[in-house]
Amino acid sequence: MFDAWAQLDHSKDPTPNEVEEVATQLFKQIDSDESGCITADEFREKLTELSLGEGMSTEDLSAIIQEIDEDNNNRIELHEFIDYVMQILDAK
Numbered sequence: 001m002f003d004a005w006a007q008l009d010h011s012k013d014p015t016p017n018e019v020e021e022v023a024t025q026l027f028k029q030i031d032s033d034e035s036g037c038i039t040a041d042e043f044r045e046k047l048t049e050l051s052l053g054e055g056m057s058t059e060d061l062s063a064i065i066q067e068i069d070e071d072n073n074n075r076i077e078l079h080e081f082i083d084y085v086m087q088i089l090d091a092k
Contacts, residue, residue, distance in 0.1 A: 016086065023085040027078050037075035040065055 014022070030038050030046045044061055048054065068076050068084045076084075 020082050023082045027081045037077050
């Protein structure tokens with residue numbers, strides 16, 4: 001899943017375009033039904049697949065989705081995912 005991330009040159013800060021490209025690739029990998037949004041089930045499935053979601057409660061998962069979900073529709077759209085990834089990188 002993180003192949004796109006690994007391809008970035010980590011010796012320098014990625015450009016916004018690079019971040020958007022990587023975030024888009026990650027989003028597409030998580031959006032397993034290709035609906036254009038990530039549901040809680042898709043998110044949990046991918047986290048579990050990566051051994052990141054083990055022991056994560058439904059409440060924990062909901063909190064993460066709420067943090068990313070700007071329009072509060074309980075789904076993560078591509079633009080929300082990109083915004084979130086950019087926020088994470090700005091915090092570094």
